Amino acid sequence: MKKKSVSIITLGCPKNLVDSEKLIKQIETGGFKVVHDPPEINSEFVIINTCGFIHDAREESINTILNAVKARESGKLQKLYVVGCLSERYKDILEAEIPEVTKFFGVDYNIEVLNELGIKYDKDSCLERELTGPSHYAYLKISEGCDRTCSFCSIPLIRGKYVSRPMEEIIEEAKILSEKGVKELILVAQDLSYYGLDITRKQELPNLVSKLLKIDGFEWIRLHYLYPANFPEELLQLIKDNSRICKYIDIPIQHISDRLLRLMRRSHGRKETEKLLYTIREQLPDAVIRTTIITGHPGETEKEFRELADFIADFRFDRLGVFAYSHEEGTYSYNNYTDSISDRKKKERVSSLMEIQQSISAEKNRNLEGKLLKTIIDRREGSYFIGRSEYDSPEIDQEILTDAKHSLIPGQFYDIRITDSTEFDLFGEYPSYEAEGDA
Numbered sequence: 001m002k003k004k005s006v007s008i009i010t011l012g013c014p015k016n017l018v019d020s021e022k023l024i025k026q027i028e029t030g031g032f033k034v035v036h037d038p039p040e041i042n043s044e045f046v047i048i049n050t051c052g053f054i055h056d057a058r059e060e061s062i063n064t065i066l067n068a069v070k071a072r073e074s075g076k077l078q079k080l081y082v083v084g085c086l087s088e089r090y091k092d093i094l095e096a097e098i099p100e101v102t103k104f105f106g107v108d109y110n111i112e113v114l115n116e117l118g119i120k121y122d123k124d125s126c127l128e129r130e131l132t133g134p135s136h137y138a139y140l141k142i143s144e145g146c147d148r149t150c151s152f153c154s155i156p157l158i159r160g161k162y163v164s165r166p167m168e169e170i171i172e173e174a175k176i177l178s179e180k181g182v183k184e185l186i187l188v189a190q191d192l193s194y195y196g197l198d199i200t201r202k203q204e205l206p207n208l209v210s211k212l213l214k215i216d217g218f219e220w221i222r223l224h225y226l227y228p229a230n231f232p233e234e235l236l237q238l239i240k241d242n243s244r245i246c247k248y249i250d251i252p253i254q255h256i257s258d259r260l261l262r263l264m265r266r267s268h269g270r271k272e273t274e275k276l277l278y279t280i281r282e283q284l285p286d287a288v289i290r291t292t293i294i295t296g297h298p299g300e301t302e303k304e305f306r307e308l309a310d311f312i313a314d315f316r317f318d319r320l321g322v323f324a325y326s327h328e329e330g331t332y333s334y335n336n337y338t339d340s341i342s343d344r345k346k347k348e349r350v351s352s353l354m355e356i357q358q359s360i361s362a363e364k365n366r367n368l369e370g371k372l373l374k375t376i377i378d379r380r381e382g383s384y385f386i387g388r389s390e391y392d393s394p395e396i397d398q399e400i401l402t403d404a405k406h407s408l409i410p411g412q413f414y415d416i417r418i419t420d421s422t423e424f425d426l427f428g429e430y431p432s433y434e435a436e437g438d439a
Contacts, residue, residue, distance in 0.1 A: 003033040006117070007043035007077075009068075010036065010132070011061050012051025014139040014188050014224075016084060020049045021129035023110055028130060030119030036132040041071040044078045047113060052086035053154060054326040061086045069100040081116065083109040085158045089330075107159060127173040134378055136411035137184035137394060138177045142170055142208065146190040147198075148227065150254075151265040151332040152294060152325060155190055162191070164199050171211055178217035183411065184376060185212065186222045186393065193227045203232045213242055219413065220376070220390055222246040228253055229268040231276050236283045246390040247287035249280055254294050256311040257304040264297060265332060277315060288391040290319035295353060296346030297325045298337035305349055313356050318364060319397055320357040322350045358423045365398075365421035373428070375400050375416040377408050387416065400426045 006027055010020040024034045035043060046068050050061035061084075068080050079102040087094060088106035095104055105112050111121050131138055145159040174185060187209075189195060196204025205223075212221055221244055226235075228251055239245045255261055258269045268276075280289060293312070295305060312320065324346035327339035375387040378394065384401040385408045392398050400416055408414060408430065416428035 003031060004045070005033045005035065005043040006045045006047060007035045007038045007041055008047045008049065009038075009064060010049045011064060012049070012053065012057060012085065014186070015141050015190075016049050016051060017132065018129070018139050018141045018188070019084070019107075019110075021132055022126075023047070023049075023113065024130040024132070025125055025128050026110060026114055026122055027117065027119060029122045029125055030114065030117065032117065032119070034130070036130075041068060041076050045081070045117065046071070046077050046079075047081045047083060050082060050084040050086035052084070052089045052158060054323075054328065056326075058086055065094075065098060065101065069098065072100060079116070081105065081113055083107075083113060088158050089154070127169065128176055131180065131182075133394075134410060135181055136376065136378075137186060138180075138182045139186045139188050140170065140174055140177065141165070141188050142192065142195055143189040147194065148191060148267070149265050149332065151263060151337070152297060152328065154328045154331050157330050159190070162194055162198055164195050164197070164204070166199075167196075167204065167208055167211065170208065171215070174212055174215055174218075178215050181217075181411070183218060183413075184220040184222060185218045186224060188224045190225065191227045192223055192225055193230065193232055203230070205232055206234050206238050209235070209238060209245065213244060219244060220246050222248055222390075222393060224250050224393065226251045228273055228276055229266070233279065236280060239287070240284060247284055248290065248391055248393065249284070249287055250290045250393070251276075251280075252292040253277075254292065255297070255300075255304075255308055257300075257307050260297060260300055260304050260308075263299050263333075263337070264294070288318035290321075290393075290397070291317050292321040292323065293353060294323050294325050295349040296341045298327075298333060298340055300325075300341060309353060309356060312353060313360075316360050316364075317357070318361075318391070320353075320360075321396070322353045322357070324350050361398075362421070362423040365423070365426060368418045368426060369421055370418065372415045372417050372431070373400065373426075374413055375402075375428070376413050377402075377410045379410055380404055385410075387414070398424045398426060400428050402428050402430060406430055 008020050010017050027034050051057040071077055072080050081103055082101050083105040087104045091104045114121050142165055144163045145161050146155045147162040253273050256270050373389040375389055377385050377387040379386050383404050385404050387400045414430050417431050418426050418428045420427040
């Protein structure tokens with residue numbers, strides 16, 4: 001008997017991806033065939049896991065839903081379900097505007113969706129999931145929600161207050177991932193630094209990472225999204241002492257102007273931010289620091305923008321993401337500030353900051369030429385194998401391109417010699433092949 005098929009389309013961040021992977025496991029356990037992110041819809045059922053964080057993400061989610069509606073109208077699918085962040089925030093509006101969708105569910109959707117499909121939730125496999133990308137790395141979500149009150153952020157409205165997952169549960173899930181062959185474990189949360197405070201009133205991230213280090217199989221453990229205020233500085237010594245923790249500090253500062261940080265309702269100022277960043281540089285001189293910046297927030301003057309630009313030029317972040325402020329309904333900024341800076345001005349400021357970073361990145365990459373970098377190979381594309389060092393995270397950071405005339409294996413580590421570079425990519429060769437050729 002042919003299995004019924006379900007297509008799951010995942011939009012947004014890695015945390016959404018983890019949710020989809022766990023749902024896929026449950027659906028497959030229930031006897032269905034699941035296809036993730038199919039190039040075209042040929043399944044009887046479609047589930048779209050949406051993002052509703054900012055305007056561009058909402059637009060992508062809505063366009064994806066409308067494309068699926070067209071497929072349903074043409075008879076390619078029977079039922080269409082929409083879940084996740086967009087559906088959590090705008091369920092009533094979406095139901096009225098897109099009645100072709102069978103049902104909308106919010107962020108806690110697993111059991112409800114399974115019921116729709118006639119599948120009983122399997123508690124025994126609740127920590128298991130089907131990895132949808134390369135099998136050698138996986139994201140591990142350690143919490144839900146956020147207790148921060150940043151003026152621009154809608155996450156608390158969507159996901160609620162911060163809830164740490166029990167440490168024993170996280171460790172057990174990590175062991176399952178290790179047994180699957182995962183070599184790079186990437187911890188994600190809206191704020192890793194806060195982990196444990198809601199349970200023990202202590203920052204438990206260093207303790208959690210120490211326990212994860214005891215699991216065999218992980219060559220790299222990567223940490224994503226560490227809030228600057230009350231940063232657990234004991235984590236720095238842990239990273240220094242353990243080569244398996246990637247020397248990769250992802251710490252979103254958002255701005256450097258004291259007045260803008262107050263308007264953003266961030267709980268850190270310029271002095272505290274600088275002290276932390278320079279402490280990291282001093283204690284982990286060979287680590288990269290990644291940050292994200294928001295420009296165009298209501299009230300940002302030209303002088304404050306220049307202050308931010310000068311700081312970026314002076315501090316020289318290794319990795320930098322810049323975002324134009326998005327006026328999100330329901331946030332503190334939306335309710336209390338006027339979105340007075342034009343989209344054109346926001347885009348100009350984003351471009352200006354990225355030009356600064358482009359120059360910094362080009363110089364830092366040139367300094368890597370001639371050096372060996374331990375590299376994990378993610379995939380092959382055309383005439384190149386594409387990989388990353390510990391200093392770069394999948395999909396958001398730069399990559400190392402190695403000529404595919406020699407056979408490298410995705411998921412394996414190699415020492416790659418960097419031979420050339422651009423602003424945001426490195427080119428390299430695998431030296432041992434040269435030695436073998438000369439022999």
